[in-house]
Amino acid sequence: MGKPVKNVSIMCFHDELCQVFNAMMTALSLLRQGAKVTVFFGSRGVNALHRDKVAALTCLPDMPEVGAAVMKRMDEMDLPLVEDLFFMFIAEGGEVLACPLNVPLFGMSERDLIDGAKLADPARYYQNVVIPADMNLTF
Numbered sequence: 001m002g003k004p005v006k007n008v009s010i011m012c013f014h015d016e017l018c019q020v021f022n023a024m025m026t027a028l029s030l031l032r033q034g035a036k037v038t039v040f041f042g043s044r045g046v047n048a049l050h051r052d053k054v055a056a057l058t059c060l061p062d063m064p065e066v067g068a069a070v071m072k073r074m075d076e077m078d079l080p081l082v083e084d085l086f087f088m089f090i091a092e093g094g095e096v097l098a099c100p101l102n103v104p105l106f107g108m109s110e111r112d113l114i115d116g117a118k119l120a121d122p123a124r125y126y127q128n129v130v131i132p133a134d135m136n137l138t139f
Contacts, residue, residue: 012042038095049114
């Protein structure tokens with residue numbers, strides 16, 4: 001008998017690159033360890049799922065010099081781009097959901113989402129993902 005599968009719910013409410021990067025690195029790492037992982041983007045986090053905005057996310061936008069230095073170090077460390085993290089996570093079986101209330105609030109529609117991301121059904125998400133999750137993480 002194999003070990004039981006852990007169910008993980010990750011919520012990301014930010015569109016700041018470091019937060020999104022950390023959420024997706026955590027999600028991908030847990031997925032690769034055999035967990036069933038769902039990442040939900042709400043509030044400003046939905047901007048990270050916008051196909052035209054995801055490549056323009058920045059670290060610490062309120063502190064441009066520090067943010068630029070962090071992004072330079074991330075590049076020097078040859079870390080994956082957040083777009084690649086989304087692609088790998090979805091391709092490897094992870095689920096990426098966007099808040100159906102925040103998507104229109106931020107002037108977006110489902111057509112604007114990156115490939116593989118879907119609008120969440122809140123009732124199903126909370127009942128089937130959050131409540132039974134072994135871990136609920138927020139970023």
